């Protein structure tokens with residue numbers, strides 16, 4: 448893409464954004480043998496980050512993404528979940544993904560797994576995760592919101608911004624678009 452072309456939230460390319468903002472953080476394509484894949488109906492998404500850290504318990508994920516459908520508290524944000532890279536259970540399925548859309552979230556990034564991927568692939572939501580597995584997580588009301596998380600060379604806090612497409616993910620302290 449030439450530099451004269453205007454990029455916006457719908458048509459950006461992470462490569463061009465990174466070229467223009469080389470100080471951005473870049474997620475590694477291989478994290479101890481694991482990689483991020485797109486499972487949502489939107490391969491390209493971006494937004495202000497809200498962080499969650501949890502392990503095999505999606506209580507905080509459900510709490511944040513769920514909605515009664517009347518408020519839009521997601522407000523175009525991206526929930527970024529440090530699930531410890533666990534491949535043993537899914538932290539997001541089609542029901543919670545559906546409520547994320549109703550609630551106005553732009554996407555969900557899960558350093559861990561998802562399930563119900565055929566339905567998820569049809570949804571107007573960005574979803575990046577390491578893999579899929581039929582087993583759901585066991586809710587014990589554990590996990591933290593708005594704390595610093597790290598994976599794949601990224602160190603993220605709520606209020607930062609993330610940009611994802613088929614090339615990968617980059618993150619920055621301030622909005623790039």
Ligand SMILES: O=C([O-])CC(=O)C(=O)O
Pocket residue numbers: 505537538539540541542543544562563583584
């Ligand atoms: O309920 C869960 O933990 C995950 C799930 O299956 C869904 O969101 O539909």
